[in-house]
Amino acid sequence: MFPTGNERGGMTLFALVALSALFIVAIVLADVVRSRMTAMDAESDARRAGRTLLASFEPSLLKYGLFGASESASRTKAAEALAAEASAERSKGAAFRFYDASDGFRRTFAIEPLYHLGDHRVFQRQILERMKYIAPIEFGIEVTEKLFKAKPQIAAAKQYAELSQQLQELVNKREAALDRAWTTAQALAGAAGGSGGSLQSLMNRLHESLEEAENANRDVSKQLNAPAPRAPNGPETTFPHVTVYPLDFFVTYRVGAGTVASMHEALAAAAAEAAAVPKEQAGAALERVERFREDLRRYVSEWLGARRAFETKRAQEGNEIRRLEANQRKAAETQLNRRRDNWKDLCTVETMADYLTLTGPDGLFEKYRAYNEHSAAGGIEPELDAEDAESFLTSAVRFTNAIGELTGELLDETFVNEYAIMHFTYRTDDKPKYPVKLGTNIGDRASHRLRGQEAEFILYGLPSCHMNLTAMHTELFVLRTGLRTMEELLKPETGAKAATPWLALLAALAQGAKAANDDVDVLLSGEAVDIPFVPGATMDYRDHLRLFYLLHSRDESTLSRMQALIELNTGIDLMRRYTAMRVRTEAAPSFLVIPTARKETEVVVSY
Template identity: 25%
Template sequence: MEGQNRLCHKRKVKGFTRLYAKLVKQLGRDGVPALRSRRSTLKFPKGSSEGGTEVQAISDEGTSTKNTTGTSKNFAPKWYTCRSSAFLQDEAGAVSTYLILIFIPVFLLCGLLIDVVRWKTAQKEAENAVKAGVRSSMSAFSPALQAYGLYGLPEESKAGDIFTRTVQGNLSAPGDTGGFRFVDQHMVEGSAKVTPMYSLANHEQLKGQILEEMKYRAPLIFSLELSDKLKKTGVAGNLGQAAQFTENAAKIEKLLNERDAKLGEAWDQFLRIRQMSLDAHPFYTAQLRDLNELSGRIGLHTLDEVRQSLQNVKTEIASLKSQISSINSSIAALAMAGPAAAQSISALIQEKQALQDQVTEAMGRMADLEALLQDILRYAQLIAVLKVKAQKDYDDLSQRKDGFLAAMKAGKAANDQLNAELGTVSGASGGGGTSSGSEAVYASVQRFDRQELDTWEAGVSAAVSLFAGVNAQIGDGLMFTQQKYATTTAGLDGFHQQVGTLYTKHQASQEERIGRNQRVEAAKREERTKTGVVLDKVKRGIGGCSIMSGVDPHEAQYHSLLGNPAAAGDTGFYGAYMALNQAGSPDTSVPSVDLDSADGAGLSALKLFSSLGDMLGEVRDEFYIDEFAVSRFSYRTLGLHKDPHGRVIVSKELSQPEQHPLTNQEVEFLLYGARSCAGNYSLAYAELFAFRLAVGTAEALTEPRNEALAAGSPMLVVLAAVTEGALRAQDDLEKLIHGEAVPLSRKFTNNLLTLYYKDYLRIFLLMHSREPVLLSRIQALLQLNTELDLASANTYISGRATTSLRLWFLPSIMKTLGRTEFGGCVPDGNRCELMQTADFAY
């Protein structure tokens, strides 16, 4: 038993000695132990005198033994076991072997961790070096752009060289000869590269820098210069109320004019009906009286009957005359017979006298029949004339009635709309501003009750219907009996009386309406004339650029900004930036201010600034951009403003706007984009006048003149206010363009708050904010002033560099594992290459 134990111990010592020698040899060759799969097997060399030495195989799943003859057995995991039961009792040397097998991997793992730490340290160092390089390269920004508070890296700058030097200077260089450095990495030659990503030609990049530049300064200016002066003082609210009143006044005036026009048409038609009544009543009364008399004389006789009777009478008279002639002949013959025929002659004379009496009687009857015949003919003629006249008059009356009804229908509809609108605006006008004045204006408007108009309409229809009865009585072909005469006369009198009653009832209101309209129109013409004189002066004062030679001295600059019209396809800087940002075609639209008429000037001015209060609700991005434009660029009165002590206010901006090539007109160009100094000044001048006109009109509307109120025309009140506002605005305008400050409002702020020309430009920029257009014009001016294409002024760059680090253990391990890259580390022999990128934006 003891011999077996010694033999087993010798075998263990010999086998582990050879295993250790093998591991040391492998370590000396590769620098690290050879790692095999999870089920690797360690074998002792052959040479034992016993018939096959059992070899322990270490794995995660257990232990197996295999002898030299090829047979194997599985055992529970153990480090080494002899077959003999004596080995189970003798474990001398097993702990040492166990510790050796544990410590060697631990030592190798420590080496691996050392390389990992060195690799991560180098990676962080390279990352910091690249970031520092990118930040340093951004220091080569354009000084010309920096004067505007903008930062752009020109393409011609040496950003790449700065990046390379900075990265190299921030890497741990290899140690001196014989020295030691834990991390010794260097930059791979030619790997440093800087790539620009965005530029100031991009609207979003430019806007972002402007917002960053103005985020502290703009809100303060907004509060002090605009919000406090316009909103908190009530000026913006009063402008809104005045604009609302003007819009309501225009709407009411339109309905009022429409109603009055239709009622005027109806009144004209009614006056024609009345005139026909005045003319027809005496005529028809006389003719009907004659008809009645003729009818009484004619009775039941007919024309044929009378004619036949007349013929019979005439025949009878002829017969009697023939008999008388015969008697006369007989008497002449008897007279020749002498006295003996005296008795016969006396008898003939008596007979003749009797016949003569019959002739006289017949002649009387014939005269009566002839008179009756004349009455019948006159009756027929008169009735024929009356039929034609009555029908014609009825047709005319019907036509007048239809015109009256059509006009009345439209007039009633307009009247209903007018009354409804008056009720709406009267109920909607709250306190303050122009409310009291508007209430008085609305109350003075002449109103018509719907029932009154309905009664008038029904009365005219009834009157014409009465005349229709007269026409029917005349034209029915029946004889005019006493009853028919009475009926016809009653209809005629009823028509005349109905028309007269309607005229009496409506004459006063209609004449009042007509007289009021005439007075209103005369007053409107007077106010328009007064305002027109001011507008003519304003239009003559538009401009201000001095062109002594007839050539615009800034023509070349405007051609650069907007393109030369003579060169096809030349859009200038502005068009190029609009196209680059895909903002659509270059915008040439400008705010509309009507200076051709008093009506248009007042309405357009108030409408233009009606939403000013809503715009002042909060500081917005648009105002940041607007304030950047006003502060960094020149305008008309730059250098003319004075402080309360009379000293000229000098611009302290680094951009030095007073020295820009587009002298004292850049902000106007940003606003309106005209192709000349005169064009931009004209539009700014007109809009400045419109603002002062709106304020003056709003002030005047709070206390309208009594004569304008009494006229009952809302538009007359507006025109009177526009006249007053225009006179004040003209005086203010001259002061503003010469650099003086004028009170924001003489009524609402008691002359305490004043604004300069520059402040009005702020308001106009805020009101006409068209971001793509404004940003493109700013970019065009920047390029003109700095001679730098903003497409090359980079605001965002990406830096990339590759560094190389010598590793101690990782290459062999990666080779053993069959890996070519690990965690961004690209092996190159015993070195590791790391590529780092960093992005940075101004």
């Protein structure tokens, strides 16, 4: 059957309603798509604006491996214009568009700079991104692995020096106690001549001194009988030939003193008895007293004479040892004072103003220090300011061992340290014979205000050229003295030829300081010197600088000093050079069904 007129009308109406619904759905979907495309294009334009701003980075910062862009109204407007131009270009393309940028499509930008290079976190992140690719090879091969091979020998030499000092202290303690015992023994002999009074207090003092001397003598014997420290695969070392008193020495000493005290008591008892007897019997009693007194006098004379002969010989030996030690100390201190001032040529009048700009109360270092909220640090190790040979020896051994212990560590600080050495000038970077293998990235040296001393300033942070180069020169000499002294200490003949531990140590120090002076001269000329205990390995000035950075530069002041130097050299305020931009956009496209609303998009663009 064919549908009636009413039925055909109903179907037509149903079809119109269905088509209308589909049309409305299509329009809504088109508006949704337009909304999504608006957001995508807005994000694209925002990123384009951000990249446009960051593309205008400072070329003068590139030689430091840094990327940072300034922000200004003119640059922001230019970036917005480029983004708008790109949006317009998209709308003119041949591809089908759901909206036309010229048809009621409006866009605004809000650009906010983020994360400037004056912030240590940002500054260090850029350093690490660069240095992690090139620093490990350079640093590991040139320094760490070299000195790391010498760590066992350095440790053995340090132990030998410490044990030798302990041995000398024990000998000094023993001899001082014997000096006190001899003084007390003489007083005992003098007091024993009388028939009255007690010698107990003198005997107590004598026993205390002898006990202290005997204990020290026993410790000396134990240490001498113990094997001396020896480096792996190295020659055997020996302690100096130190006198060790036999056990019966102290027994005889005590027995003799005890005999004097006993005979004195017998004399005192005889005198008391003589005073108590009747007068007619006094003669025999007094004869007995005189006999006791004569026996005591004779024994004391023999005992004291034997002791005096021993003490005279001991005093002569002690005087000779002190004379030898004084001569050896003088020889060592002569070498310690021979350090030359062959670095002062870099300290000119012009550098004084630059240091004031860097380190003054309102200087560039203070600016970055205050922003990053850290305490100022820097300077030479305080214990290195020793003037006498013994103190300098202790300091040099400790200093050298401390650096040796740090080798083998590769931390973030290591990469920052390598950055400082590669991008800033230092004492020998312009030497024609300097063996540059990787090459420094410092650009034109003329653009560096503190030529030949920047890395030293970063390391020590002292307020003058003279002070920073003095600190470097001092630590260079101390390290080389420590290494050369340790080299001498581990030679078997060093201990065998010495009469006391101090003579062995001072002789090694004199030879070590002499060799260190020669080493420093070679290093400052740009050449390399050998590393004790590591055959065929050498180190130059730059390598030593790396070691001192390992020791000193584990604080934030190092970063602040780098930032201050960069601003001094380039005139660029790192706090106004940004590494990221936050871009906010608002778009208001015309929709067919959905009520028009502003669409906000935010992106962060960074290097």
